[in-house]
Amino acid sequence: MNHLKDRPIFDGPTGQRFLVYNANAVREDEYYLAGKMIAVSVVHGGPGPHFLSEDLVDYLAGQSSFKATVDIITEDEIGQALREIESAATVEALQECTLRHSTMLQIAGCLRRVTTVEEKRTIVSDYLRWYIIDRNSVVIDR
Numbered sequence: 001m002n003h004l005k006d007r008p009i010f011d012g013p014t015g016q017r018f019l020v021y022n023a024n025a026v027r028e029d030e031y032y033l034a035g036k037m038i039a040v041s042v043v044h045g046g047p048g049p050h051f052l053s054e055d056l057v058d059y060l061a062g063q064s065s066f067k068a069t070v071d072i073i074t075e076d077e078i079g080q081a082l083r084e085i086e087s088a089a090t091v092e093a094l095q096e097c098t099l100r101h102s103t104m105l106q107i108a109g110c111l112r113r114v115t116t117v118e119e120k121r122t123i124v125s126d127y128l129r130w131y132i133i134d135r136n137s138v139v140i141d142r
Contacts, residue, residue, distance in 0.1 A: 001038075001041065001046075001047045001048070001049060001050070001051065004034055004037060004038070004049070004051075005017055005049075005051035007025075007030065007034065008020075008022050008024075008025065009022050009025045009030055009031060009034060009139070010051075011074055012053055012072050012074060012132075013071070013072060013074070014051065015050070015051060015053075016052075016053040016054075016072050017051045017052055017053060017056075018052070018053045018055070018056045018072070018132045018133075018136070019031070019056065019136050019139050019140050020136055020139075021135070021136055021138065021139050022139075025139075026139065026142075029142075031139045031142040032142055035142070053068065053072065053132065054067070055067060055068045055132055055133070056132065056133070056140075059133050059140070060140070066125070066128075066129050066133075068125075068128040068129070068132055069128075070082045070083055070086065070124065070128070072128070072132065073128075073131065078104065078131070081097075081100075081101040081104055082124050082127060082128070084097050084100075084101070085097050085098065085101065085120050085123055085124055086120060086121075086124055088117060088120050089117065090117060091114060091115065091116060091117050093117075094114050094117055094119065094120050095114055098111065098112075098114060098123065104127075105123065105127065108126070108127050108130040108131065108134075108135070109126070109130060110123050110126045110127045110130065
């Protein structure tokens with residue numbers, strides 16, 4: 001498992017790693033092999049994949065809970081943008097923030113017209129779910 005957690009098919013901080021798309025790994029079927037390695041290890045009483053994020057494990061187990069925070073994001077620019085959105089104190093500040101980061105939010109399907117400052121939580125949560133689960137669903141399903 002120690003070797004597996006450092007493969008380029010994973011991203012995220014230690015103990016909160018999640019799958020990411022890697023074209024070379026897709027060509028070499030590395031996602032399937034990683035899943036097989038984890039399954040064989042667990043079935044035979046070996047170590048489990050304790051390096052995976054709880055949200056990814058819950059998703060794989062069919063549970064709908066999602067509790068990720070911005071801290072799981074390793075890309076500085078994206079993390080900073082989400083922190084700006086989280087720290088918006090007024091509707092106007094939130095609108096300005098979403099406009100400034102509209103391309104990023106639109107790609108994730110999270111761009112919307114905001115009318116209350118409380119919507120910032122939903123925007124960030126929706127983006128995190130897209131970033132960790134939805135954008136990588138092809139390789140997660142493998």
